[in-house]
């Protein structure tokens with residue numbers, strides 16, 4: 387399990403090592419084809435900032451060789467905002483006295499129909515807060531059964547499950563699972579996740595092993611940028627991806643770097659800010675480090691950044707996302723989990739991508755390449 391590996395890696399020593407990287411370390415990393423995590427640390431370090439253009443060119447070339455010019459499109463559907471956790475940075479946390487919704491199967495089907503009218507989406511990501519008693523495995527299995535009628539590729543972003551629960555959902559037609567570790571800093575993890583199942587660091591961390599062992603085809607990972615030093619957290623994720631690729635080589639992996647925004651009305655404020663330039667540096671570094679990993683940008687990022695990065699390393703994007711349950715048809719005015727930055731319609735995103743010589747594809751990568 388990855389928790390055994392993480393125990394061997396010191397957070398503080400890793401941080402020191404990243405900030406001690408030199409110009410020579412960066413040039414050495416850029417000259418290699420197969421990078422180590424230590425090389426990745428050099429590319430995300432402050433020492434690599436003068437090499438951004440060189441990194442962009444290398445990232446673009448690798449992406450073109452591995453993925454061609456296509457961008458795989460997906461859309462999220464929030465099934466519920468009911469949650470038993472208390473993540474301090476999220477409006478869905480259990481203490482928030484807000485109206486809670488759990489979509490019925492009829493409502494879910496109406497949402498699918500509404501989504502299909504937006505664009506020819508074939509990749510659906512169903513998202514829930516964490517309420518296993520009311521929106522647990524049987525509920526998800528039913529939703530997957532309905533989703534199969536409308537979508538070729540079905541993913542979920544829900545609470546970490548047991549191996550046999552992932553396997554059961556795969557039997558229903560599940561192909562992918564996304565789960566964000568949020569931060570790999572074990573000593574600080576419970577500052578952000580004080581109560582509920584999400585407070586169990588190892589259960590979440592080892593969920594990725596369980597997914598792969600259950601035969602989940604595609605696994606998405608992410609660090610929430612805004613909690614701890616992003617360079618150290620991303621390095622831990624790089625170790626994690628490499629560990630998973632080595633141990634479960636048949637599985638496909640994707641990474642995501644959601645940036646928390648400054649809250650306007652006294653909500654949780656990010657502890658660290660990642661600039662646009664740093665986001666670009668990280669994206670190039672991840673592509674140069676791992677040629678095969680899908681890099682996904684959500685509508686949290688503004689349109690101009692998404693468009694630019696679509697030619698330089700990003701391979702998967704959401705479009706026209708609603709982050710409230712039933713946001714496409716049933717409850718269009720309910721409270722969102724976070725506000726999206728790119729508010730363009732899916733058709734507008736598609737048109738912009740085509741203008742830049744990219745081909746949006748609505749199916750999963752594997753189906754396109756076969």
Ligand code: SF4
Nearest residue numbers: 469473476478479515
């Ligand atoms: S981040 Fe997820 S688990 Fe945490 S409170 Fe929000 S919905 Fe619940």
